[in-house]
Amino acid sequence: MIFLKNDYGLGAHPRILKALEDANSSYFPGYGLDPVCEEAASLLRGRVECEEADVHFLTGGTQTNLTALSAFLRPHHAVLAARTAHIYTHETGSIEACGHKVIPLPSEDGKLTPLQIEEAVLSHTDEHMVKPRLVYLSNTTELGSVYSRDELEAVRAVCEKYSLYLYLDGARLGCALIADGQNLTLADLSHLTDAFSIGGTKNGALFGEALVITNDRLKEDFRFHMKQKGAMLAKGWLLGLQFRELFKDDLYFELARHANEMARLLSGALMGGGYEFLLPPASNQLFVRLPNMLIEHLRPSVAFEPWDAPGDRASVIRLVTSWGTTEEDIMEFMKLL
Amino acid sequence: MIFLKNDYGLGAHPRILKALEDANSSYFPGYGLDPVCEEAASLLRGRVECEEADVHFLTGGTQTNLTALSAFLRPHHAVLAARTAHIYTHETGSIEACGHKVIPLPSEDGKLTPLQIEEAVLSHTDEHMVKPRLVYLSNTTELGSVYSRDELEAVRAVCEKYSLYLYLDGARLGCALIADGQNLTLADLSHLTDAFSIGGTKNGALFGEALVITNDRLKEDFRFHMKQKGAMLAKGWLLGLQFRELFKDDLYFELARHANEMARLLSGALMGGGYEFLLPPASNQLFVRLPNMLIEHLRPSVAFEPWDAPGDRASVIRLVTSWGTTEEDIMEFMKLL
């Protein structure tokens, strides 16, 4: 079976498992207050080039988003997000469950533009409406698209104009930063956002997301919120350990690069076959329209996700590569094509 | 000044004030557990033709909506509502503040159709998404349109098909039931909805909404929720008194009929002038497009609300009549036209 269903189907990169074995028989202080977490945080502060950043480690993406946003906002504050945003569509209303409205803005490619952020702010005029206070972006987006540095700077500018926090969900940040033709860096993010996450789950770790908070106003008492939301792992060193391994050299980006390369091979083959993409391939998620007969032909040998409702003759499917995808996987897929 | 800005600008109908004076020097049990509230509830149970209905009195519309919906739903449940719904646009995220996502459905006329409810339900397929559990309608809608009995029965049918509660916000229920060509009754509502409110604030009372709960599953412990949300008035008899006065004869509907008649006069005059309406006039709220010069001409003498952003030459304004609008008001307005 060629697994192209998602990027969290596989365990951890062998180096991470090895690190875990090495550490397993030592005693550590609990709840993330251990030397391994401190070392990992320090590495990340260096990488994002912000020595004052607060770095926290949480177990998953939904948890990271809800803990951060509920800590950052007052009860009447709302979040602006693309209609396709993960927090709007696939986190079971977790932000609303914390009391905050998420205002969906239309988006064809999963990205937000400064103009629509501005319009949304200006349409909220008084106390009978919620007050937009935070912009949520994901990078890569849920549709595989990627923000350029210019785009992000423009979003930042409108956020500053209207006193909006900018939060970036980096569940797939590796694949975004390493994407073809991109020049956005971790260091840029620490200047352009108020807080952002760096996803481990989909990029080589067993589980875990790092949350980087650079805005001083958002740092205070964050560990209280983690504990209150059930987001503080007793053996927190498990998280620090994985991020230390991913960032002590370039492993994190190597894995992302590999995922993107496998996607490029795949999209090349599909383009060669004349198939049409929902959006131009940019990272490790591909959304391609295939004839239904071809989809049926692939089904026994390839794990993938259908996307939207099936069409009469052709349907869109999602193909996702990861650090674990092999060239053999792609070759075999090409043969099936 | 001709007041056509809204239907809550004036105090109470004189009969209500008279009832208040008569009762003011008596002692009553607190928190709505008094004979006046019981009498009013009993009158309403008769009017809605449901002796088993629970009737509660609350002070305002937002309060009624949030207390009811948060009492009826579990944390993962979501509400389906028109994008124009009051709870979605003008209650400062009060439903989300209670933890529930409100899913906005497109609507040109403020109403929901069975088809779009069905589509919304079917697009929520698993536990990564919220679970639609309640449909919120308003009647009249925020755009002044009105549900027919047929339309409401069709909505009810889809609610039953998908185990959705049907809740109707009746802040302007009088004007809806009395609207031209309508045959919907209070008794219909007690069968077609699981709970609905009967608005007093905009129909002759100083303040107050009656909430009628007919679905047994939603009745339990409702007074706990009222108290917890700050929605239980110490001198609850003030609310019962007003509803007793409104419903001991036909005062409630007389006042609504008057408001609608004044709107009919007004819309007749505007149509006569060739002005275009955003929606066909149906109740006491009119949305009409007028030349900007005319709007400026009216401004010193008429209180009204602008609607949406102003246009280059013409703009939409909202004109609202109420039980307190006089024929003289309309005549004077006509002269200005």
Next chain:
Amino acid sequence: MIFLKNDYGLGAHPRILKALEDANSSYFPGYGLDPVCEEAASLLRGRVECEEADVHFLTGGTQTNLTALSAFLRPHHAVLAARTAHIYTHETGSIEACGHKVIPLPSEDGKLTPLQIEEAVLSHTDEHMVKPRLVYLSNTTELGSVYSRDELEAVRAVCEKYSLYLYLDGARLGCALIADGQNLTLADLSHLTDAFSIGGTKNGALFGEALVITNDRLKEDFRFHMKQKGAMLAKGWLLGLQFRELFKDDLYFELARHANEMARLLSGALMGGGYEFLLPPASNQLFVRLPNMLIEHLRPSVAFEPWDAPGDRASVIRLVTSWGTTEEDIMEFMKLL
């Protein structure tokens, strides 16, 4: 029937009803943004001697407490309150429903001491515990006791030492400030607390509480919170009107003085009869232990509340006077004794 059951059994003082009649046929802007509310707020700013204070009018006590506290606190913040505090015992967990723990501190007389506040703060040492951030006092307390200026200054000092907000629930503030031997003033409160309420419901109004916010950090966007919690009355002028009437001269304090005097007559008679009080009488609530036989003798002619579980021979009952209690009521009660 001699009504000594509570202080919200009666309607409004005649002057308030008169003011209501006078205003009833005028149109007012909605939601408290009207000249009457502004005038009332201005009067109150003068009375509390703080021109920068924000003054809001809400309909009830629970509503005022929950709207204020949820607006003031972040999710991990907790409230320190006496175990007898209204928010802890009789508001159906409304503060917890907004997400905040209320930490009950033992109290015999309904008051908190600086020492126990300090101990509570010091026992909350890290992020596994909530963070105490606000002290809730009521004055008069739920047991009828009253804070002296010295006591309040001492509480204030410990609040400043530990960065705690001080909030005072003044549902019965009139009776507290007017109590025998007290020298606390409204102006003191605006300096000693961060926010406090002035209760109308129990002191001459039909309903209504004024919330005075003096700490700048707590003022921002408060009207958003009011709307979100269903605490913004459409005809907000009804509230302003009542407070304007109560404070345009000394009506508010006259009514409180009368209630306290009636209580003094009553407690004098009871002391004369040798009956024992749970706490020394200080305001308009009396908690007295009476022989069960006497209680049965009173029951047909006097409305009162039992307090705690009945004893074998004697039981404690609560007797409450109000602005509406007459000397005749007291005389008749004495005869029954």
Next chain:
Amino acid sequence: MIFLKNDYGLGAHPRILKALEDANSSYFPGYGLDPVCEEAASLLRGRVECEEADVHFLTGGTQTNLTALSAFLRPHHAVLAARTAHIYTHETGSIEACGHKVIPLPSEDGKLTPLQIEEAVLSHTDEHMVKPRLVYLSNTTELGSVYSRDELEAVRAVCEKYSLYLYLDGARLGCALIADGQNLTLADLSHLTDAFSIGGTKNGALFGEALVITNDRLKEDFRFHMKQKGAMLAKGWLLGLQFRELFKDDLYFELARHANEMARLLSGALMGGGYEFLLPPASNQLFVRLPNMLIEHLRPSVAFEPWDAPGDRASVIRLVTSWGTTEEDIMEFMKLL
């Protein structure tokens, strides 16, 4: 360093790490819908002798408690718990953050009695108070004490009498069931409680708690709540894998037995030394009063927790054993004594 500070300082039992290595290179379905989780759930259903039980796997204890309790309760429902209960003292108000009051009941030994549960229920008489709806027990308790089957049956009886759910936090359930002289079994728990957790974090796993729901009314849509609270791990098979390993034979109980035996050796030595315990040693947590000089003597070589404020001459410390504690650790500790 002899580590007696807590029971979550060490990684996983080697067999668990081995299982992880074996599974690491396979692809699994996400979010706990994989064959490993199903196998683990099935094993547990057998062990608790309830084939209809729902079994879910979550990452930590606070997360499990808050997800379960918020899913089980309506907004006005409160939780009864010992004042020493983890949810009351050390989970940063997570239950209140979900909207529910936790009512603390006095307890010397960490346990609740049926009588105090009954008294608490009876003291909540109307809608001005929260409604107790769920009893929270922990076993072992936070003080190391253990419920007997008789005690638990008595609590169950009072819960049934007053329609209270019974929830048992089994963060240290292994040590409780295996404790000397106990005859309580997993199967008993599935009959005596409505839901209970089985802790992995403190008993051999890297992390993870299994939640067993036996009451049908509490099962519906539980996975929605998990997702909404950020408690659904993307690679959920990591949790199933650990519980499968712990329960495919008796590993879970062997590890608990070892922890208890180490505690027995330790308490024997301390008793031999004439030292006094706060409570009779019953499981793997010991609370012993030692002379301050002895404490200082131990400090450089032993990791432990101080308990409460230090005394003048002697102070209480907490000593905790785990599956990883060795006889050599205990021997060395004895020497230090």
